[in-house]
Amino acid sequence: MINSLDPIRNRYGNKILDFCKGNNLFIVNGRIGEDRMTGKLTCKNASIVDYCISSTSLLKYFRNFSVLDFSHFYSDVHCALAISLSGLSLKNVEEMGENRNGQTFSEKIKKWDNEKCHEFKDQIEQGKVDELKILLDEVESGNLDFSKKVLVS
Secondary structure: OOOOOOOOOOHHHHHHHHHHHHOOEEEOOOOOOOHHHHOOOOEOOOEOOOOOEEEHHHHOOEEEEEEOOOOOOOOOOEOOEEEEEOOOOHHHHHHHOEOOOOOEOOOOOOOOOHHHHHHHHHOOOHHHHHHHHHHHHHHHHOOOOOOOOOOOO
């Protein structure tokens, strides 16, 4: 049984459900762990818009799923999601990297390319970095002011 405090399913909700059904995926919210009993809201105490989605092969490794209490430190309107997995090994992950025809499709992580260093640096917004430094200084000094809105995205 799946629990949810959000009684409304809109067009986007139907699309994500169709996507999950078509790809043999499961929405973990309201299905596993602490959230199984409540189906807690994830956004502005009004709806569920943040999801944890799992393949069938990964679902058996979930030990807990919960929606954490809202914190202005992490988001302006969204609650953080917490998951715990156990019994998952590299061998399990490699086995999950096979499609229905038994062909592997694992993607390797590319190594850092020093020639693209400037391209990476150009994408960093210095204003956002400065805002984060100020917040970190406030955390260290214990002078947090949650009334400030910092737009970090």
